[in-house]
Amino acid sequence: MPRFLPLLPLALMLAASPVAAHFQELIPSADVLPEGGKVTFDLVFTHPVEGGPVMAMQKPAGFGMVMNGQKTDLMPALREAPVGGTPAWAAETDLAEPGAAVVWVAPQPYWEPAEGKFIVHYAKVVVDSYASGEGWDALAGLPVEIAPLTRPNGLWTGNAFTGVVLKAGAPVPFAEVEVEFVNDGSVVPPNDDFITQVLKADANGTFSYVMPRAGWWGFAALIEGDTPMTSPEGTEVPVEEGALIWVKATDMGGN
Template sequence: MSLSLRAGLLTAALFSGAACAHFQELIPQSDTLTPQSGGQVQLSLTFTHPMERGPAMAMGQPVQFGVVGPQGRQDLLERLTSTGVDGQQAYLADYRVTRPGDYLFYLEPAPYWEPGEGKMIIHYTKVVVEGFGALEGWDQPVGLPVEIEPLSRPYSLWRGNLFQGLVRHQGEPVPFAEVEVEWRNDGSVTPPSDGYVTQVIKADANGVFSYAMPRSGWWGFAALLEAEQPMTNPQGEPVPVELGGLIWVHARDMN
């Protein structure tokens, strides 16, 4: 193999690694709580590459973490406990559901500096947990700067169901927004090539996107926009900012 070809392959490999999609995970033990399961739920907060099963990236102290539910909005920052994933900072949180209804957990993480892409990353993330069969409240907005409004109920989904969402920025629909999709790999799937790791779809002129989930498990949908204003990186330089609006939904097999 020639030196120039080796250099080209190395450059391609480095570029491919730098371009891996980042997903902020906010994963509950279950998206549905019943009287039999009880109301206790633990949520895992990890910044990682879900389809590739890592590696995780260090999270700073979150700016916001809370829930919108039947009791209104609750700040849950003080319930976060530190944990480690792949040797990096991550978080856990415990919450007890005491009233029937849908619970919208949301997270604003600390800005993350990604030197490989030369930008800061902020992924506003949410997940909906259904409590005790009330089946209402899932479509209310949390009020995040970038947010996916579910048009399909984001729980009690079968594998193969079509999930639809509306991308909003400051409350307004985003025409033709780019949405990245990844499955939270349990180790049972090896992507045949890089293109299978992150699925990419575009919203339509009204900001609406659709995706049929081909496998059971957790699916992350990330609508990505560039912020109007730059931020300062750790070296004190102004850099662009990737804003993400994420939602996690779970699909089950019909056993």
């Protein structure tokens, strides 16, 4: 996936902000394969709206797919794909049968000294093979996960995406959800508040967001992990577990 160099105003905004939202990107080459076939994935740990910086991503602890009730280990498909010299990953798989493939990644914990915590963002994306419209609500069984209530394929710009935040399979009341889109550099937020949209789920863990622009949108529900970890300095620190799902919006009359 191409990366852009942030424009000067955007770079100044980033410098003025002590902490920016981290998103584990898991972006496929298409969200729908009308005739099935091969699909590629880019796995990059970054700040999508700012277009960077890209954080070093170790080889994931797990990478797999749930499709038509079958689980597939995709770890052998992973290959190194650095972005600007920073470690990132990519993969390709062949979706030869109709059905929605729920592809997920469980990254290694990332130490963020600026926030004093480890970050583990479990990300997933749904690719619909042969535009089947079936199986898009299957769960990957991740420790924290967003269950879609809106089919995450074939969405127009302006459609609302609705999901439920889950932890160990149970809804998380009032979970905080951050929202960003993969910016190609054409959008310069007027100030920091526009970089990361923030909302809260309701008492049933349900949230909804209208996507105002075509492209890939990431929804990240941030939940504190139950078990702390040890920092490089030897102190006990919290773990931020993120439940992410990536959804594409498409303009009418274009891709």
